[in-house]
Amino acid sequence: MEKSFEDALKELEAIVKELESGNVELDSAIEKYTEAMKLVKHCNDKLNTATEKVNKILTENKELVDFEVSE
Amino acid sequence: MNDKYLKISELNTYIKSLFDENPYLKKVYLRGEISNFKNHSRGHLYFTLKDDTSRISAVMFYSSAVNINFAPEDGMNVLVEGRISCYPAQGTYQIYVDKMEVDGLGNLYLEFEKLKSKLAKEGLFNPEYKKPIPKIPKRIGIITAPTGAAIRDILSTIKRRFPICETILFPALVQGESAAPDIVRQIKEADSGKYDLDVLIVGRGGGSIEDLWAFNEEIVARAIFEARVPIISAVGHEIDFTIADFVADMRAPTPTGAAEMAVPTITEINNLLNSYQIRLNEFTHNLIHKSKLRLTNITSSYILKNPLSLYELKEQKLDNLLDTLNNNITKRLENYTLILNNLTSSYVLKNPLNLFAVKKEQLSFTKKNLYSNINNIILKNTHNYEILVNTLKLVNPLNILDKGYSLVTKDNVVIKSTKDLHKEDIINIKLHEGRLKALVKEVES
Secondary structure: OOOOHHHHHHHHHHHHHHHHHOOOOHHHHHHHHHHHHHHHHHHHHHHHHOOOOOOEEEOOOOOEEEOOOOO | OHHHOOOHHHHHHHHHHHHHHOHHHOOEEEEEEEEEEEEOOOOOEEEEEEOOOOEEEEEEOHHHHOOOOOOOOOOOEEEEEEEEEEEOOOOEEEEEEEEEEEOHHHHHHHHHHHHHHHHHHHOOOOHHHOOOOOOOOOEEEEEEOOOOHHHHHHHHHHHHHOOOOEEEEEEOOOOOOOHHHHHHHHHHHHOOOOOOOOEEEEEEOOOOOOOOHHHHOHHHHHHHHHOOOOEEEEEOOOOOOOHHHHHOOEEEOOHHHHHHHHOOOHHHHHHHHHHHHHHHHHHHHHHHHHHHHHHHHHHOOHHHHOHHHHHHHHHHHHHHHHHHHHHHHHHHHHHHHHHHHHHHOOHHHHOHHHHHHHHHHHHHHHHHHHHHHHHHHHHHHHHHHHHHHHHHHHHOOHHHHOOOOOEEEEOOEEOOOHHHOOOOOEEEEEOOOOEEEEEOOOOOO
């Protein structure tokens, strides 16, 4: 299953904090860096490719249909 | 013409009958403010009901007063139900109140307080039940009226801040009698798991306390509490707190506020991502730089550049150790030789006869001592003996005889008194020279 945006962001945050704590050895630091950059790309892609969503409303028949606020 | 004058009691009784017979006054509903309130010790309540221009005395007997569920006091607006009659003793008319309740707003306020403290006691507002609101939701549910400012504000705020978020509106009545059950129905629907919601906004725009009342209903509070999806309440404007606000996982002062809490701005996220990227790059760059520096330091170290020096060091160390070892052994040998020499050169070992001479000398000394001791003892005893013999000579009874005395005995017993003798006894008399055997001729006392 694809990582949710929030999960990816959380993971990213955790890696940055871990690296900055200074307790990571070079090998695993490089590994983590690569992983983190993948996450950054993942998040960026999601943001950039996501299109504006249409609002939905649940009808009495329990169907989801497009919804716009009537002025 | 005394007859035309009535007694006061007669008049008052008549007037009372007019009140009592009037069908309109048998059941009267009044709205007014309480003043001059007195709670009689016997449980009857006496007070005045008034409005801006008029007043009427009121009495509520104990049997009715026990049924009221609040504490009446001066200034309170109440709705009362009762009959109008006259109290002949004072000539006043008054309302005899059967039922009384707090009027309108006040009544709602009491219900609000009651429910709030009940749910608080049950723990429905406790912080440990508050679920966290996800920072970046994919899909948000909204329960409110499909028309009006609330839904418009929520949707436009979400679109402005985080347009990639999906929204599903669960339309509900938010005002009137059926609002509460409708809201409950939609909360349950939204929470059914069919819609994969990250967060749910439940609310409506501002209004009077009666307008907002559905959000103070117990069933709504319980539905919010039981929902698994985190709920942001958004009821009315900032000053209106509802029960729903207390029980929700987060309370927003307005529908717009709820939308702001529910979604981040897309710029915020972009900035966050950029800052992570910068931090990662900087950190990794630094780490590599530092590691390179360490490596350079190590490779350029003297040891690595001059591996033979490692060997030299060891050589030197070995020499040091050997020296120490040699020194130690020599020193020990010298010590032992010294001790041995001292022993062999001792006087005793060299002159064993001396030991014998010493013992011999001791023996002769002891001998001498022994002789002199024995001589002393003999001399001393000889002297004592002579003294004793002289003493004995002095006390010998026979010595008295040579001065002319004689010693009379009978059967070898010395006779000292005539009582020991009888006539015809034979006695022996020892003189200085010789002895006599004599017969006693007569005994004189």
